[in-house]
Amino acid sequence: MASPRQAPVIVITGTPGTGKSTHAELLVNESPVPLKHINVGEWVKERGLYEDFDQEWQSYTVDEDRLLDELEPIVSEGGVILDWHTCEAFPERWPDLVVVLRCNHTQVWERLEKRGYPLKKIQENNEAEIMQVVLEEARSSYPPEVVVELSSETMEDLAANVARIVEWIEIWRQQHAGEP
């Protein structure tokens, strides 16, 4: 990394509906260091970082090269939460912490139904949660000490998870104090 990092890079990932944005928003408020929340899906749409839009699946084919090019300078500064339903595109050197949120697949189904997702997309995500696709992806892309799996089924889970990440940030800060 070219620039000194005063704050860590945290990836929050998980199947859509597991609670990534909810966690990221609360974490921004509770973090002891300033964190910028990037909802990568929204970022891709706003900046046109996609090659195509699939009507049937209602999803974008992301231009990953452009996405990574645009994120790189922000990530090098540190103090960022990358919130995305996939994480393997991010280089191994980027995240200090990868949080994989997990949720009972029935709850995922209900949350995505409320969001108005097409049935096909709900089924695909439901199956992905059952098969722990995102967790496997995170485990195969990053060192084991960086990846943490957290349950996100209740408001108590949410509060406990954010408190745990805040504690982790405090330790990260102590370990990196005085670094150039």
Ligand SMILES: Nc1ncnc2c1ncn2[C@@H]1O[C@H](COP(=O)(O)OP(=O)(O)O)[C@@H](O)[C@H]1O
């Ligand atoms: N731990 C939780 N307990 C209860 N409801 C939650 C929890 N996490 C998320 N939700 C709810 O589930 C829905 C999807 O959450 P969201 O953060 O948008 O998921 P994602 O960003 O992973 O797609 C929202 O209505 C949110 O309020």
